[in-house]
Amino acid sequence: MSGVDIRRRWCEIGVIAFDSDTVQLPMEAKLIAQGFTMQNAGFSENETSAFQGLDAAYTYCDWVTREHSKSFYLSTRFLPADIRCAIRAFYAFCRVTDDMVDVPQHGLGSSAAMNHLAEWRLAARLPAAAQCHPVLSAWADTRDRYNVPQEYVEDLIDGCEMDLRISRYETFDELRAYCYRVASTVGLISMHIIGVTGDSPTLLQQAKAAAITLGIALQLTNILRDVGEDMVRGRIYLPLADMRRFRYTEDDLCAGKIDERFRALMQFQIDRTQQLYEHGWSGIAYLKQEGRLAVGAAISLYRDILDCIVRNNFDVFNRRAHLGSLAKLSRVPLIYLRVRKLDEVCLE
Numbered sequence: 001m002s003g004v005d006i007r008r009r010w011c012e013i014g015v016i017a018f019d020s021d022t023v024q025l026p027m028e029a030k031l032i033a034q035g036f037t038m039q040n041a042g043f044s045e046n047e048t049s050a051f052q053g054l055d056a057a058y059t060y061c062d063w064v065t066r067e068h069s070k071s072f073y074l075s076t077r078f079l080p081a082d083i084r085c086a087i088r089a090f091y092a093f094c095r096v097t098d099d100m101v102d103v104p105q106h107g108l109g110s111s112a113a114m115n116h117l118a119e120w121r122l123a124a125r126l127p128a129a130a131q132c133h134p135v136l137s138a139w140a141d142t143r144d145r146y147n148v149p150q151e152y153v154e155d156l157i158d159g160c161e162m163d164l165r166i167s168r169y170e171t172f173d174e175l176r177a178y179c180y181r182v183a184s185t186v187g188l189i190s191m192h193i194i195g196v197t198g199d200s201p202t203l204l205q206q207a208k209a210a211a212i213t214l215g216i217a218l219q220l221t222n223i224l225r226d227v228g229e230d231m232v233r234g235r236i237y238l239p240l241a242d243m244r245r246f247r248y249t250e251d252d253l254c255a256g257k258i259d260e261r262f263r264a265l266m267q268f269q270i271d272r273t274q275q276l277y278e279h280g281w282s283g284i285a286y287l288k289q290e291g292r293l294a295v296g297a298a299i300s301l302y303r304d305i306l307d308c309i310v311r312n313n314f315d316v317f318n319r320r321a322h323l324g325s326l327a328k329l330s331r332v333p334l335i336y337l338r339v340r341k342l343d344e345v346c347l348e
Helices: 003-013 053-068 070-076 081-102 110-124 134-145 150-165 172-194 201-225 227-232 240-245 250-254 260-286 289-311 325-344
Strands: 017-019 022-024
Touching: 053 070, 053 081, 053 134, 070 081, 070 289, 070 325, 081 110, 081 134, 081 150, 081 172, 081 289, 110 134, 110 150, 150 172, 172 201, 172 289, 201 227, 201 260, 201 289, 227 250, 240 260, 260 289, 260 325, 289 325
Parallel strands: none
Antiparallel strands: 017 022
């Protein structure tokens, strides 16, 4: 499929406006969320007629990040400006890709969503100059500038595609494979953007192992927080073998039943996730120093969601576990001190 063909398909899906051989990007972000205007993304009135190159695309990605993840937006403020722009472009790419699965446009079914995801995959392989969507434009520029391995990108999209084909996971090993694709790849790509402290094969392998472990922990946190929401979508990510172990059934989950069985099941999942966080934390030391605080903050703030779940008495059906802005800010000094201790880690 050519670049023009892909542009025309985005027009048909409703992502962009297509006029003859020219492509005009919309002032309204139909693919991401309702209510976006170029002005509230930081554009002047003179710039709202069309996106004006990469700067505008990166500004759009910044807006997407700010609107969809306050914690991540706060954490990435600790990055140098160029890396911050790149990481937020990558976040926006992940957000759009995930939304094509979780929030199909125009009431699309799984089959149509699969086709659109395949088209998005093809478009994502094009260089920045050939892109017609601001997120793809900024992401392609980031990917090429930081030499991101394409295999990680393909794995990430494969993981999102799994959500259109798989709604249950029998064992934790099966779930781990899913988590690798949708989350560990994010850590691996972020590692390429932020950079590591050396180029020895041993260091790179250790850095990759930590990124994979922390990615799985982050995705498990997301899964535990969203048990209720995912159930509404017909998805159960809790391993079925674990549910049987605690004698908690799918019917119980559908009914939102919170009893000792469910609390024990959730505590088991939380303990496993906490162990992964502990195991992967020291790997932050393999990153370049200017990126450690941002990554440490992102991980720590997300990890705190697990404690919120416990404080909510494991009610993940009616209450969304999250930290307020003041709570996040109050944790930054301790996160900073913990990250500083990583400077003392001896890297081989």
